[in-house]
Amino acid sequence: MRHRGPDELGTWSEAGARPAVVLGFNRLAIIDIAHSHQPLRWGPPEAPDRYLLVFNGEIYNYLELRDELATGYGAAFATDGDGEAIVAAYHYWGTGALARLRGMFAFALWDTVTRELFCARDPFGIKPLFFATGPGGTAVASEKKCLLDLADVLHLDGAIDRRALQHYTVLQYVPEPETLHRGVRRLESGCYARIRPHQPQPQITRYFVPRFAAEPFTRDSEQARYDQITAVLEDSVAKHMRADVTVGAFLSGGIDSTAIAALAIRHNPRLITFTTGFEREGFSEIDVAAASAEAIGARHIAKVVSPSEFVAALPEIVWYLDEPVADPALVPLFFVAREARKHVKVVLSGEGADELFGGYTIYREPLSLKPFDYLPGRLRRMVGALSKPLPDGLRGKSLLHRGSLTLEQRYYGNARSFSDEQLRQVLPGFRPEWTHTDVTAPLYAQSAGWDPVARMQHIDLFTWLRGDILVKADKMTMANSLELRVPFLDPEVFAVACRLPVNAKITRSTTKYALRRALEPIVPAHVLHRPKLGFPVPIRHWLRAGELLEWAYATVDSSQANDLVDIAATRRMLDEHRCGAADHSRRLWTVLIFMLWHAIFVEHSVIPRITEPQYPVQL
Template sequence: MCGLLAYLTDRWADVSPELVDAVSGAAHLMRHRGPDEPGTWSDGDVVLGFNRLSIIDIAHSHQPLRWGPPETPDRYVLVFNGEIYNYLELREELAAEHGASFATDGDGEAIVAAFHHWGTAALSRLRGMFAFALWDTAERVLFCARDPFGIKPLYMSTGPGGTAVGSEKKCLLELAGPAGVDLGIDERAVQHYTVLQYVPEPESLHRGIRRLESGSYATVRPGEAPEVTRYFHPKFAAVPFVAGREQSRYDEITAVLEDSVAKHMRADVTVGAFLSGGIDSTAIAALAMRHNPRLITFTTGFEREGFSEVDVAVASAEAIGARHVTKVVSPAEFVAALPEIVWYLDEPVADPALVPLFFIAREARKHVKVVLSGEGADELFGGYTIYREPLSLKAFDYLPQPVRRSLGKASKPLPDGMRGKSLLHRGSLTLEERYYGNARSFSDEQLRATLPGFRADWTHTDVTAALYATSDGWDPVARMQHIDLFTWLRGDILVKADKMTMANSLELRVPFLDPEVFAVASRLPFDQKITRTTTKYALRRALEPIVPAHVLNRPKLGFPVPIRHWLRAGELLDWANETIAASQAGDLIDLAAVRRMLDEHRSGASDHSRRLWTVLIFMLWHAIFVERSVTPLISEPHYPVQL
């Protein structure tokens, strides 16, 4: 787990000592991703920078890493962020079939050798999380790639001076001058963020910086724009259960999860686990205990009754025999950390759960260097309550579309909150119209009142239309899962997981997001994911022998955050008032409208907590990265010692 940076010059420019220094300085901004060992390498066309967090083959596997076949032993130079969990098997296969030899015991050489012998097909053979840049000194080509699900980030910018690629956007902002990159604010991306609570890939809030999408690779030559290709095309292709053989399918789920956790435990450092009290993290921790009986688990809570998973997590840790560590966060700590957290994020993410994640990652790093977590289970196995919506709206499927539209119109005059109004409205819409992921804070009317530059043609269909076209003919839950794989999962869940743990020099691994686990989960039929009484039905059945009974059927909570209450009084209300008063983002956000929202929320007239949080986090991001009026206190890497 590390931070990488690459700068490829224009065709007519050579790498200068000043450019090497600029790349080295920019890479230092993400030293938290790899405090163990910095490194740089350059030739006439490219500069590579790196910050290493040593996890596997600690004494060797230094980066930038050089490898090549016997005839050209230093042909390739790699900078790589992530872990390849099947690297031992790949190295063995490459040695047996192609005579590949290796100078280290790590996973980096497996990537380069696989690419050399198998080309881009190697990407589908890598079982892990990765973002890397590979410079071919013979062909003078920079090859970049991300893992199928987007667990690890990769930003890209191209201008007249060259192309920069990096793990963190702040590094590319630093190199925008030499590259000649446009740093104007993308107002369409601002509107997408306000609707979705995150900036959807491949966008960023700066016009000249984009992200390489999950499951894609890019080829870059000096003086040319990157050529991007998608290699991962996920499909939810249901295979009906055979009557009387259901248990064999549940056993298949158990077996693939056991194998994934075993692979994810490979490390030369201590591995722990996050434990939220839900079924997903508890299952991962229980399976990890089989490989490390001294496993330490971690959870967090708040100083407010009813907003803590601590008691359930403690009971779960006791049930599986794990040592447990708890971090309780006060409102004052919460507010004080926000500028630092947003700086680490690079782009605003309006999910309050990332704040407790930041604190528990900081606590965990005092004890371990790697943690396992349960992200991805909901998207793969059907875990979100909203996935049950097709069942609740089933009756509308039998009505002609004009009748459904009429019912939707009839619901508009009904008072907000009136029983049945929401059902009539949702039933009048097609799936494509009503569902675009797990977040919607603003209606169109509220958006129009909040964004001075609001445009009706900048809608969620910018993000979802092509995804729905790909999933045509699938069952409705599969289509919703497909949307979430490309939106909520990679835009919110995995961004906060990567950024908040890396902020604390901690590696987070997600065994559910494994190609082999996805292959099994993607074949589950509708009724094995969602029923009228539960979610993740097949996964729950598969985990019955593994997960404690008190967790097996608990509703999903995650790390709940009491922002609704805190925005009505105390530190968070004071922070909100100060943020609005100081903001210079009035050309993008109507500050008077936000003030009215805050007043209505504080009085109890309305619950605007999620909408307020969305725009307040944007204002803080704007103050840090655009106005430069807020300078977060960023400490040196917190725990540079080996654990």
């Protein structure tokens, strides 16, 4: 895990203890660089060495917490960092401390008195935490590959989880708490775990239960609500700028990252922004991002990724991922992170705005399907049956089909690669009972009675956001020893966003309506109403010719995952896509990334060339 923390290595073990307790940490020094070493010791005056902490992330309100703990409880601190604030808060407030932390975190806290390991993740799942329990003990880590190295020690079940594989193939990511290895699981976002010696499994409790509770706008309250959004974002960015190293910002052509950069430059007039793109027309936002940087007064650096660079980096990228994620946008993110790390040690980014403020175009679908809500269930099913024989591509067929379905049936989240029929062709072990409802049914139960848009947001908070968006954000930046911070995913920002009514989120002509109104004085006009693109990748074109197509055929033809994936069916898909008979790009990419993952982590037939850039310890 040296890439996650190349500045300092620290270990601690309890001498002579049975069972053995060992903590290890690789540090990326951001706050209180000269001190705050980990594993970190802290305790109250009567037991000064009671706790040991290893902690990945940042607590942005640590100064306020330290003041409150010192004044109200007499807590004493030996460092100027944020780690001690976590331990002291836990000592005095117990699990209630987690709701007081504004930040991103995954930590493990050993209590030498109660002989208990307490682990927790932040509310949204910005930072990862894997755990594995077997006859040989329990281990937790920020990356799964560390636990796989301990498989023999822990006596883990190393078999591939076929249900998790089927979920991945449909959703393009492995949903929490699953991983593709049966013996390894993830602590879910917004949860904590208690691990005790000789305990069969960690005892897991959810402490953060998001709720979208809309409060209607009144004529008097509308502008006040926009002002409230602006104020809470300004406060969040200000706290996310706290660091003893240089902070930059990622900048695409959209409103979210531009807003963060525009607010950040108020705290660092020498802000550097970074973007990436491709040479192919229509797949680069470099020009728009450069114009935005100029408008707000930031220095801007762009990285253009060539097809050859893209292909060459794939094995290294998948190794860093730990779990397959079939989102091509993670590749340009890897390259822009590598470029940014040459200049800064921390970047801000705009992840989370879409989920909190209603930014995905699909959230407008309930508006177009509203007339179907007035049809009796039987009549809706008849409409769906009538749509089936209509030719594919015929105008209105999709509308009739989706209108015949309930929200629970039609909305899986922000990605779906394969239909059930397509899955049967690709997965030899396909099981019809392993459906998306494994993941979404409990979430829909939690959101019963909410408006459709809020329910879709709730689904995405627990699926697409933490399964795709935040995984690629963490893994691709930490691969380059770069810390990424996401000011939109702040508890105080969520407390404002969750109260927005539907008409403040989506209209027939736009998304994130209230956010756009709030940001009018802050964001340059040329990006205020631009459609969302992110870092678009020309996968569809590249899988029809050139180096990526050659790589795809080589990956399929050499794969030894034939017991898990139908190699012949995948090759037929590739042939059809290459000649233009169909667009299989998303499905192909999903299977290809799994095959590469399998070659690295199961077959060991592909050995990634891991390049660790040598950066200065302090920037």
